[in-house]
Amino acid sequence: HYLDCDYDLSKVLFITTANTLDRIPRPLQDRMEVIRIPGYTELEKLNIAKKYLLKKQQEANGLWPENIEVSDGAIQGIIRHYTREAGVRNLERELASICRKVAVEVVKTDRNAHVKVSSSSLGKYLGVPKFRYGTAETVPQVGVATGLAWTELGGELLSVEVTIVPGRGKLTITGQLGDVMQESAQAALSYVRSRAEVLGLDRGFYHRIDIHIHIPEGAIPKDGPSAGITLATALVSALTRSPIRNDLAMTGEITLRGRVLPIGGLKEKVLAAHRGGIKTILMPKDNAKDIEEIPPQIMKGITLIQVEHMDEVLKHALVLTDPDAFFKSGKGESDLAFLREPEPKGRMTPGDEEDTTVSTNLS
Known part of the structure; x- marks a missing residue:
C-alpha cells in the first residue's frame, strides 16, 4: 500500500522466493544475494508425508489414527504418479483427498473402521495417474x-x-x-x-x-x-x-x-x-x-x-x-x-x- 509518507527501510531485509530465475530482471538479480535451495528427494518427501502431512490431514478430516493406514508404497506412488514438484504442496493435497474419501467410508460403515490404502488402491481414491517417470530400457x-x-x-x-x-x-x-x-x-x-x-x-x-x-x-x-x-x-x-x-x-x-x-x-x-x-x-x-x-x-x-x-x-x-x-x-x-x-x-x-x-x- 502506498503510504504517502517517509518510511525508514535502512534496517529492513527483504526476502523473496521464486521457482526460477529466468523471469527475474537481470538488473534486479545483480542487487540480490541468490540462495539456491534444491527440491526434496523422494525419500525426504516420503518421510515428510509419514511424519507430518498425513497426521495433519487425519486431524483436519476428523479421522483417528486407527481409521486410516497409508502404506509407504502408496505414498511413493502418489509422489511418482500424481505429483511433479520440488516441494510437497501437491503431495499434501492428494493425501487430503484420500483422507476425505476415507472419512466418508468411515461414516457410512463404522466409526471404528480401519481403511488401508495401498499402491494398488490409489486409483480408487485419486483416479487415473497424472504423470509417468522414465525407466531403463529392457534390452540393449x-x-x-x-x-x-x-x-x-x-x-x-x-x-x-x-x-x-x-x-x-x-x-x-x-x-x-x-x-x-x-x-x-x-x-x-x-x-x-x-x-x-x-x-x-x-x-x-x-x-x-x-x-x-x-x-x-x-x-x-x-x-x-x-x-x-x-x-x-x-x-x-x-x-x-x-x-x-x-x-x-x-x-x-x-x-x-x-x-x-x-x-x-x-x-x-x-x-x-x-x-x-x-x-x-x-x-x-x-x-x-x-x-x-x-x-x-x-x-x-x-x-x-x-x-x-x-x-x-x-x-x-x-x-x-x-x-x-x-x-x-x-x-x-x-x-x-x-x-x-x-x-x-x-x-x-x-x-x-x-x-x-x-x-x-x-x-
Whole structure:
C-alpha cells in the first residue's frame, strides 16, 4: 500500500522466493544475494508425508489414527504418479483427498473402521495417474542412449534415439530442443566425424547418409549442454551398429575434441537414475566434488564412473566384446553397406561440397 509518507527501510531485509530465475530482471538479480535451495528427494518427501502431512490431514478430516493406514508404497506412488514438484504442496493435497474419501467410508460403515490404502488402491481414491517417470530400457539397443536431465522439479531420464538412412548429409533434430541442445548435437556429430577412421568409418561417410536425432516427449521443452555425451554415444552406436547398455545412463557436456565437461544438478540426476532402475552412471570427472551431496542409501545401489574423454564413455557404454580393439582402425566397422561405399570419383554434384545441412524441427 502506498503510504504517502517517509518510511525508514535502512534496517529492513527483504526476502523473496521464486521457482526460477529466468523471469527475474537481470538488473534486479545483480542487487540480490541468490540462495539456491534444491527440491526434496523422494525419500525426504516420503518421510515428510509419514511424519507430518498425513497426521495433519487425519486431524483436519476428523479421522483417528486407527481409521486410516497409508502404506509407504502408496505414498511413493502418489509422489511418482500424481505429483511433479520440488516441494510437497501437491503431495499434501492428494493425501487430503484420500483422507476425505476415507472419512466418508468411515461414516457410512463404522466409526471404528480401519481403511488401508495401498499402491494398488490409489486409483480408487485419486483416479487415473497424472504423470509417468522414465525407466531403463529392457534390452540393449542400437542408436538408443539414456541421458540424465535436470529440471525445476528434479531429475529426469532422457532417451535419445538416432537413426541412419541413405541420403545426402542432412541432419534433422526433433523433440522440441532448445538452442543449446541443438548445438550439442552438432558438436557430437563433429566429434564423430573427427574420429571416423578410428571408428571404422570412411572419412566421407556423412555425404551418403541422413541422420535423424529424436528425443521423445516432444511436448516437454528440453535444453542444456549436459546431453552432449549421450548424443555422441547414440550417434556412434547407430553408425557402427553397436548396442548401448540398457542399465547405464550418462551426463556430461562434450567438446569438439571429445573432452567431457562438468554439469550441474548431479544429485537430482542420480536420484532420477536410481528411480528408473539404472545401475551405472557415467559422469564428468570434474563433478567428483558433488558426489558427497548424494544420499548414502542411494549410492549403495548405483555405480558412478568418472570419465574425462568421449573414448572412455564409448568403452563403458557400448556392448563390445573387446573395448580396446574397438578403437583400433577398422575394428568398429559398420555393417551399413552404404557407409562403406567408396566416394564417387569425378566432379561433385551440386550440394556435395557441403559437409552437413542442418534442419531443425521443433514440433
